[in-house]
Amino acid sequence: MKNSILLFAATAMTMSSCTRALDTDVLAAFPDIPEVFLDEFASDLQYQAWGKVTNFSIDYNEQYEGRAAMCIEVPVPSDPEGNFAGGIFYSSSARNLSGYDALTFYVKSSISASMTAGIGNFGDTAYNVSVENIPVSTNWTQVIIPIPNPAKLTAEQGLFYYSAGAVDGESYTIWIDEVKYEKLGTLAHTRIQDMTMAGFPSGDIEIGELTVYVNLPDGTDCEMTASSAFFSFESSAPETATVENGAITFHGGREIAVLTPVEAGGSITVTGIYDFAPAPEHEADEVISLYCDDYVNVLSSPFNGYWAPYQTTTNDEMVLGDNHVMHYGSFNFVGIVLGKDADCTGKTHVHLDVLLQDTVEGQPQLDISADINSEGVAAGKVTVNLETGEWIPVDVPLNGQTVIHQLQLAITENTPAYQNILVDNIYFY
Amino acid sequence: MKHCKMILSGLLTLAMTVLFSSCEKEVSTADGSDGPAAPESVSDLEAKGWKLVWSDEFNDPTPDGRPDPLNWSYELGNSGFGNQELQNYTDRAENACYGTYDGEGCLVISALKDNYDGITYSSARLKTEGKYEFKYGRFEARMVLPYGPGLWPAFWLLGGDYQENEWPACGEIDIMENKGYQPNIVSSALHMPGYSGGSCLTQTFGYEHRRFDTGFHVFAAEWDESGISFIVDGVTYKRIEKSDAPEGQWVFDHPFFIILNVAVGGTFGGNPVDATYFPQHMYVDYVRVYQRPEHIDPDANRGDIDPDGAIGGWNESGNGGDSIVPDKIK
Numbered sequence: 146m147k148n149s150i151l152l153f154a155a156t157a158m159t160m161s162s163c164t165r166a167l168d169t170d171v172l173a174a175f176p177d178i179p180e181v182f183l184d185e186f187a188s189d190l191q192y193q194a195w196g197k198v199t200n201f202s203i204d205y206n207e208q209y210e211g212r213a214a215m216c217i218e219v220p221v222p223s224d225p226e227g228n229f230a231g232g233i234f235y236s237s238s239a240r241n242l243s244g245y246d247a248l249t250f251y252v253k254s255s256i257s258a259s260m261t262a263g264i265g266n267f268g269d270t271a272y273n274v275s276v277e278n279i280p281v282s283t284n285w286t287q288v289i290i291p292i293p294n295p296a297k298l299t300a301e302q303g304l305f306y307y308s309a310g311a312v313d314g315e316s317y318t319i320w321i322d323e324v325k326y327e328k329l330g331t332l333a334h335t336r337i338q339d340m341t342m343a344g345f346p347s348g349d350i351e352i353g354e355l356t357v358y359v360n361l362p363d364g365t366d367c368e369m370t371a372s373s374a375f376f377s378f379e380s381s382a383p384e385t386a387t388v389e390n391g392a393i394t395f396h397g398g399r400e401i402a403v404l405t406p407v408e409a410g411g412s413i414t415v416t417g418i419y420d421f422a423p424a425p426e427h428e429a430d431e432v433i434s435l436y437c438d439d440y441v442n443v444l445s446s447p448f449n450g451y452w453a454p455y456q457t458t459t460n461d462e463m464v465l466g467d468n469h470v471m472h473y474g475s476f477n478f479v480g481i482v483l484g485k486d487a488d489c490t491g492k493t494h495v496h497l498d499v500l501l502q503d504t505v506e507g508q509p510q511l512d513i514s515a516d517i518n519s520e521g522v523a524a525g526k527v528t529v530n531l532e533t534g535e536w537i538p539v540d541v542p543l544n545g546q547t548v549i550h551q552l553q554l555a556i557t558e559n560t561p562a563y564q565n566i567l568v569d570n571i572y573f574y
Numbered sequence: 575m576k577h578c579k580m581i582l583s584g585l586l587t588l589a590m591t592v593l594f595s596s597c598e599k600e601v602s603t604a605d606g607s608d609g610p611a612a613p614e615s616v617s618d619l620e621a622k623g624w625k626l627v628w629s630d631e632f633n634d635p636t637p638d639g640r641p642d643p644l645n646w647s648y649e650l651g652n653s654g655f656g657n658q659e660l661q662n663y664t665d666r667a668e669n670a671c672y673g674t675y676d677g678e679g680c681l682v683i684s685a686l687k688d689n690y691d692g693i694t695y696s697s698a699r700l701k702t703e704g705k706y707e708f709k710y711g712r713f714e715a716r717m718v719l720p721y722g723p724g725l726w727p728a729f730w731l732l733g734g735d736y737q738e739n740e741w742p743a744c745g746e747i748d749i750m751e752n753k754g755y756q757p758n759i760v761s762s763a764l765h766m767p768g769y770s771g772g773s774c775l776t777q778t779f780g781y782e783h784r785r786f787d788t789g790f791h792v793f794a795a796e797w798d799e800s801g802i803s804f805i806v807d808g809v810t811y812k813r814i815e816k817s818d819a820p821e822g823q824w825v826f827d828h829p830f831f832i833i834l835n836v837a838v839g840g841t842f843g844g845n846p847v848d849a850t851y852f853p854q855h856m857y858v859d860y861v862r863v864y865q866r867p868e869h870i871d872p873d874a875n876r877g878d879i880d881p882d883g884a885i886g887g888w889n890e891s892g893n894g895g896d897s898i899v900p901d902k903i904k
Contacts, residue, residue: 328783329783330781330782330783330784330785331757331758331783331784331785333721333757333785333787333788334721334787334788334851358851360721360722360757360851362757362758363723363755363756364721364722364723364725364754364755364756364757364850365722365723365755365847365849365850366722366849366851
């Protein structure tokens with residue numbers, strides 16, 4: 146999180162100086178050219194390939210309109226020159242796109258497929274838009290990439306990017322034409338996907354990218370991923386949390402905070418403020434650590450095995466300065482499979498701290514086991530009672546086993562359902 | 575709007591198709607980049623010879639926050655209403671209540687995907703039947719529409735004699751209908767014998783760069799003995815003359831009542847798709863009825879309202895200078 150603070154400071158300094166140095170006349174100096182590719186590229190445009198570098202060309206035999214279209218050869222996955230087609234068209238200077246509300250283009254392909262396209266993703270831009278799974282077919286169809294809050298794009302270099310992969314292992318061709326920015330006026334109802342999250346007494350959390358919806362001229366919503374920097378947020382409880390420059394800052398308050406974008410619908414709700422897990426009491430040389438900010442974590446894990454088909458659990462790490470906390474959502478069970486089996490010789494227990502976020506009736510419980518193999522043979526297993534908002538220390542005995550393959554966390558048979566837990570301080574001692 | 579297709583009367587249909595513009599083949603478009611014109615005020619319209627005879631401004635919620643029962647009753651059920659509509663119309667607050675939009679007091683009709691009573695969609699349909707019915711006049715509503723495939727909002731009039739003269743003989747005047755997959759286009763229609771259901775007389779109006787679900791728009795019909803005009807945001811985009819109708823087909827010379835509803839699914843604009851976002855809301859800032867002085871009928875069906883008393887804020891026995899105009903529309 147120190148990096149975030151430094152970044153924030155640098156950004157603040159930069160913005161501060163920008164405020165002095167750049168008035169609206171200077172901003173207007175960036176051209177507002179709408180064209181990216183009609184029959185040829187706009188004069189300020191450069192291309193950078195992401196996938197197979199030779200995938201791109203201009204085809205004068207296929208076009209939606211005019212004389213030519215962009216032609217993209219999507220390679221097979223085994224192509225040694227690159228296993229996908231992708232690239233970005235960027236302005237060598239920058240453009241002012243704030244007067245437009247969408248990037249539009251026409252696309253067709255030699256077979257039915259899908260592609261990703263977006264805006265930004267170049268240089269140090271804070272504003273990225275990505276629309277995935279855009280269907281493409283053998284007929285020309287128009288694609289609209291909405292700009293969530295055009296006012297932010299006063300100096301954007303990344304004008305259009307794309308990526309596509311093989312379909313069933315086969316290569317194919319995509320043609321793209323009439324790529325330009327437009328002011329459609331018929332896009333509406335921008336909203337972010339509602340989110341809930343845990344809050345803490347102090348620290349910052351980068352919001353990062355959000356799932357954003359914009360209603361298209363046909364009344365359907367376009368789902369996209371967009372930078373949170375597109376939006377400014379208001380807080381229902383500023384003493385608890387506020388948002389600046391894409392980061393949530395906690396101020397010590399304990400009231401639930403609803404963070405609402407000014408320029409869109411939807412919200413981020415901080416459902417509760419929790420203390421960080423208690424610091425461990427063991428000396429560093431007494432533990433083998435997997436996930437603890439007070440120790441060197443010599444073990445590794447993806448922290449979620451995504452065990453199909455019954456697991457619903459998702460996970461995301463919350464980073465607040467030097468504090469890392471693992472959040473599990475939609476929880477039913479999860480496997481924490483170690484990257485390499487842990488040699489626990491001389492250790493008697495594995496420890497972790499668990500906090501239940503949800504308020505539920507009855508006694509919520511959690512089964513936790515330390516397994517010696519992938520079949521789930523447990524060295525030790527405990528059942529713990531959870532309490533909403535309280536860190537519960539858990540110590541699972543290893544019962545003399547010296548090799549641990551994985552940990553399992555699962556709701557018990559009779560527990561009331563819950564959705565969100567936090568986990569921290571996982572180590573063997 | 576509300577009823578199934580009828581068997582076409584071929585020759586008459588052909589003739590009327592020549593006389594009237596037909597469904598959606600012509601789209602009146604306006605650029606729309608400058609925003610809609612300011613709605614005409616009551617005084618503007620009274621200066622043009624109209625008298626406000628009834629309105630619901632939806633400014634002052636009833637104690638329970640529901641539509642005023644003196645003005646409105648509910649159409650209920652999930653019969654599909656002859657159009658294979660999917661919604662279950664209820665009289666619940668969840669589907670019809672007072673609310674605000676941009677600070678304006680509104681009637682809010684909400685279409686929900688809530689599986690109420692085991693039916694996927696619920697919504698509301700309000701009507702003035704038996705309470706306020708009018709022959710001729712200017713019928714006007716300021717509204718924000720819902721959006722998305724499968725949504726079918728409407729502001730319309732139905733002949734008050736529909737139980738005796740089965741539709742379409744009773745007549746139907748659709749002042750505004752919208753297909754949710756076309757948030758920038760609305761349409762109007764007349765249904766009468768020979769011209770009903772899919773063969774009604776209809777006209778679309780659209781904006782190229784503006785939508786009807788992002789702010790208020792005013793939809794109106796001006797109806798007199800000689801014909802009916804359809805108006806959006808002050809633009810008269812269609813006029814149908816009585817003289818254009820074949821002899822005996824024109825059924826628009828008797829009282830009609832007002833209906834506001836949001837249908838879900840059906841034959842007009844199709845059913846919702848996975849990408850249709852719910853809940854959806856239709857905000858109605860006001861509904862107003864104006865009449866020419868010569869058309870004001872003291873014997874008109876106004877339910878429990880004393881015909882000699884105030885009518886929706888306008889004193890029938892007075893003149894324009896004595897009008898009791900609700901605060902909002904002064």
